[in-house]
Each structure stands twice: as C-alpha cells, then as structure tokens.
Amino acid sequence: MSKKKEKTQSLNDAVRKGVPYGFVDYREYRDSRTQIKRKKAFQVGVWSLWSIWLCGLALFCLSLYATQCFLPSLKDQIMRPKLSQRDAGVSEPPRIIIFSAPRPFTGSVGARQSLAIRSWLALSPQIAVVLFSKDPSVVSFAGAFDSRVLVEPNIDFTFLGTPFFHSMMARSRSFSSDISVLVDPETIVLPDFISTMNYAYKLDHDWLLVASSRNVSDLPFYLDEDGKHWRRENGKLMTTQEEIFGQSWQSTPCEGKLLMAWNNKDLPLHSGVLPPFLYGRGVHNSWVVSEALSSELRFVFDASWTISSFYLVDQEHQTDWNVGGSNASNFERSWEYAGNSHIGALYGSLSYHEINYHSLVKLLKCDGQYIFVNTTENIVCPTVYQSAGRLWKGWILRFGWKKNTLAWAEGVKSPGQLSDCSQMVPTKHTKPLDLPFSLETLLSFNADKNNTIVLTAAGYSYKDMLMSWVCRLRQLQVTNFIICALDQEIYEFAVLQGLPVFRDPLAPSEISFSDCHFGTKCFQKVTKVKSRMVLKILMMGYNVLLSDADVYWFRNPLPLLYSFGPAVLAAQSDEFNKTGPINLPRRLNSGFYFARSDGSTIDAMKKVVAHAATSDLSEQPSFYDTLCGEGGSNRVGDDRCLEPETNLSVHFLDRDLFPNGAYLDLWQRKKVRAACVKQGCFVLHNNWIRGRLKKLERQVLSGLWEYDTSTRMCQHHSKLVKKV
Incomplete structure (x- = not known):
C-alpha cells in the first residue's frame, strides 16, 4: 500500500473514533488525552495533601494547647519516673537491712568498723x-545496740575465717525486709542514702543499684554519742555532705x-547459681552486676551520684585484706584472690563480657528531682517499665532540653564513679591453685588447745x-x-572450698573414680596412706583422731576420747x-581411731x-x-x-x-x-556396704547429709525467716 493510502486510512479510522481535528494519528490523540488526565489527577492530589497537612497542623496546635493547659510540663514528665501505687498516698518508709561481714573489733580496724556501723544506724x-x-568480739559489739544489730554465724567460712559470699547472699534471704543492702564493714554512709532508697522503693519493678565509695585519709569530724549528728572537732554541728565533699578524696576501684x-x-x-566466691576477695560484685545485666530480670542502675559514702584509708596498711578473722599474713591470703579470679573465669559471662560501667543507667538528682540518664546512648529516662521479661527505657526526649540535660549529666563529677574495673576481670589460672601452707603450718593453725588434729x-x-x-x-x-x-583434683576442689588441705607426695596415682571401695586394689593402696600420715603427724607432736569421710558425727567424741589417757589407742570395733x-x-x-602423740x-x-x-591387703588387717x-593372741578381755x-x-x-x-x-531404720540419737551415738560409720554410689545413696536417703551439691553450700538447719 502507498504512503498516501496509509495516511488516508489512518485519517478515516480517527474520524470514526471521534478524534478531534488536528490529530492526524489516533495514537497521538490517545497519548495526549492520557497526559491531560494525569495532570488533572496530580493537581487534585496536591490539593488533597495540602488539606490533610493543614488539618493535621491545626489538630497538633490544638493538642499542644490542651497539653499546656491540662497536663504537666514536658520537663516534669521527664523528671518523674513511673512509680508504683505506693507513691499515690502516704505510705510507711521501707524496712531496710544492711548486711556486712566485719573483722574482729580490735585496734584501728575495730574503731573504723564501729564508726561505719553507727553511721548506718543513724540514717533511720x-x-x-x-x-x-x-567472732566473740563482733557478738560483744552488737550487744550494745539491742535488736537493731544482729550477728548471724550460720554461713560458710574458710578455715581462715573468710566468709563465703554466696553463703552470705543465700542467708540474707532468710531475713524479711523491703530492701537489702550489702556494704563493706568500714564504709561510712551519709543521709542522702535514705532519700535514694525511698525513691527507689517506689519504682514499679525489681531493681538492683550499685554505688561506689570514695576514700579519705583524714576525718576532721566525728559522730556524737547519740549516733545522730556529725560534729566538727570543736564540737559544733556540721553539714555533713558539704564538709566531706570539701575533703581530698580518691576514686575507688569498682x-x-x-x-x-x-x-x-x-x-x-x-539467673543461674552464684559460685562459691570468698567475700572481700575481688570479682564477686562485678560478677553479680554482670549476671544481673545479662539476665535482664532487674533494672540495674548506678546510684553513685545520689548516695554519698566513704571510708578511711589506713596509711600503715594500704593493702585491703579486709575480711577474715585469722592472723594469716597478706602473702598467705593471696590464694583467696586467685581462687575468686579462677571461679569467675569458669562460671558466668564476666570473663568474656567485661562490664562497661559507663554504660550503666545513672540515677541523678536535679533541682530536687531524680532522673535516670544513659549518657552513652544520649537518653534521658524518666520512666522504666517491664514488658515480656525485658526492661525498657521510656520517654526518650528528642528536643533541645535533652541535649542540655545530657551535657549537664556528663559534667557531673562523682568521686565514687564506677570507672576502672579492668583489674577485676577474672582470669583462668593455667597453673594449679596452691595453698601457701606446709603441713606444719596447717597443724599449727588448726590444732585445738590439747594439740589434737x-x-x-x-x-x-x-x-x-x-x-x-x-x-x-x-x-x-x-x-x-x-x-x-x-589426688590433684580433690586438692584443687578443697582449695576453692576454703578447706585446710595438703597433698601426700607418696599417694598412689590413678585412683579409680568409681571402683575404690572396700576390697578393691585401689582401696588397699589408699588406706595405707592414712596410717602413714597419722604416724607423721604423731611424730610432729600432735594427737590424731582419724575419721573416714563416711563416718557421720552426731556429737563431738573428743572429750570422751581424751579420758582414755596416754599409751591407749581407742578404735571402733x-x-x-x-x-x-x-575384739x-x-x-x-x-x-x-584416736592416737596420742606419746612414745608407746x-x-x-x-x-x-x-x-x-x-x-x-589393706592397712586394716595390719592394725589388728x-x-x-595374729589370731588375737594379745587380746585382753572382750x-x-x-x-x-x-x-x-x-x-x-x-x-x-x-x-x-x-x-x-541402724542404717535400715526408717x-x-x-x-541413733535415742541410743546416744557419737558417730555412725557408713561401712559394711559395697560401692561408692550405694554408700552415697544410703547416706543421702537417711537424712544424714549436710551438703547441698547444687549450690556448694553447707545446709544450715535454722530455716525460720527472721524479722528485724
């Protein structure tokens, strides 16, 4: 078809379809109409968006006006966290128990501890x-304060008198209170502690707060005899906070x-179980904070800016060997720090997730109001609430006031600020843990007044x-x-349990774990160690009561055994x-059996x-x-x-x-x-049974068992909840 005919045909088609004059091609006409429709739709959309935006602006202004008229100011919302219903009306102040583990009240240590505890009682x-x-001196000190100061001896201690931290924490739960506090026995606490506790008590969730202390070299004031007021050296009343803040101080390791x-x-x-840390020997506080943060069960915050506390530095004894009642030297206690570090590396997240104390939410006080601030995330947190097991921070401020507040918070200098904690990061020891004590030293530490072990x-x-x-x-x-x-395994276990343990260099190797009971070759080798060690200790001048670990004691038999006199070996039949x-x-x-250290x-x-x-055979036939x-030729009577x-x-x-x-x-009795008590037993031997597991089962099921393997703590039988 020619070009002229094609154009004519296209024009005819356009006329039939109603294309206006001037559009010689239907496709040109269609494209033009589409562009016009799009332009009209765009104009309508723009006007609609402007209308919606103007309406929204009007509603926003109306809402802002209503907020200003009827609601608290934005700053008030930021300054006031969400509180529980206790804050709605007048309520009783919280009952607070302060827990601590002091050394004996002697010398300068006793004076510092006495001042610290009196400062606690003066708070409220x-x-x-x-x-x-x-320790008897602690009991004597507590007696002067009636029921406000109690002494609790029913926890686990090492043989040197150092208390176990996990046992202290477990025992604290047997006391009824609203708030529990754990503090060093020489730390003096000032009155702003109470206002902080009253505020925290009203928070509507579970929480854990930490606060570090400052140290001072001199204290030019004292607490009066009534324990209510701080006075200058000239006897005049003083403003506690201002006076102390004016003193020279140093920050404290966390x-x-x-x-x-x-x-x-x-x-x-x-979450989980608290390991057997020794109190006052490092790591355990950081471990608790780390696990609390990881578990996300509680709101954890730093109150170092709102709780004022300090302690006196002993210039003559700078090393902080601050807990434990024995006369062991600093060197002899170094293993306690190594043990805590080792345990902290084995259990929990602290060894691979070092705490950044700067990232902890901080509790501050501004214009008489408390606020929570997280400076690392540029967040001011007036409210915290709990949702689905996790703690979230609310009311994140995004206006200019936030910037000013955070700048102010960053500028706050707390002498007790939690800062350098790297020295408390636990490390797993590649070398075996060792007690720095020889057998002679252990004997001198532990023998009783009769020189008996x-x-x-x-x-x-x-x-x-x-x-x-x-x-x-x-x-x-x-x-x-x-x-x-x-064996080496039981030695290291005993060291971490704070037991007076020593190695036998001649002990047999390859002791079977499950097959070392009576009658086995392993048993025959092991028993000969006992008689050899008894002889060694006798020759060192100490009487010995040898008792297997499967002998359950109902009463202390030593007073009766002493009555047999010299040249007598008293043994079980x-x-x-x-x-x-x-016989x-x-x-x-x-x-x-009981053997005296005499020539015979x-x-x-x-x-x-x-x-x-x-x-x-074992050593037992050799004794008889x-x-x-042989055959009882030396028997006398029955x-x-x-x-x-x-x-x-x-x-x-x-x-x-x-x-x-x-x-x-007796073991078959219900x-x-x-x-056994009715019969007057001193001890009951768990022998005449084959197999370690059967022996364990019989003793546990009988109720003659005093150790909790899950918590690594002794079972203390006074279970009543105590109110103070």
Missing part, C-alpha cells in the same frame, strides 16, 4: 544491721568498696561425701580438722554380732606402717595383727588388746556409742537419726 530507725561473723542494694519482690538478682583423707570421687563430713563438723563447732588429698566379744580377730576398724603409740604405729607396706597379734613390745593398750569403743555400719541394722 527503719534500718537494722546483720553482721555475718562467728570492686573494692561497692555498695549494692536491691528490693525484695519477686525476681532473683540474676582430726584427720581425714579423700579422693575426688568422694568430694561430696567429704563436704558433707566437713559441714557436719562445722555444725558441731569442730574446726581442728585437716584433709589429706589423695567392726564386730556386727549383737553379743559376744568385740575378735581383725575386728579393729582403721577408719575411726608412735612406736606401735611404726610397726603397723611397716607391716602394711609389705602386705597385699600387729597390735592384737574389748582390749595389749601390744607387748610397746606396751600400747588398744581399747575397742562401745558399739552402742560408736556403731559400725552393720551393728543393730528414722536413722532418731534411732
């Missing part, structure tokens, strides 16, 4: 103090003198039974014991028949050790065959033997008072404890 009549200690407080509502401080020996497979034995002796206030470690002689052949039980006993024990060294003669060469007398103990595991079927 609603404050009571609980001191964790078993761990050293940290004050911690928390409300007692529903939630724990953190209670000795036991254990391997790692019996660690839980060992701890139950230790806990029971502590309940009976028997502290003159030491432990011979049969293994005879199971109810009647007849108890029959090989019925001397070498798992419980030492010479006789040398013969026993020599006999056992050449025997393929050496002292009572309960004695006399070794003719050394003139040592062997006395077999009354089985009603010292029953073995088969006598009278109420083993009641049966």
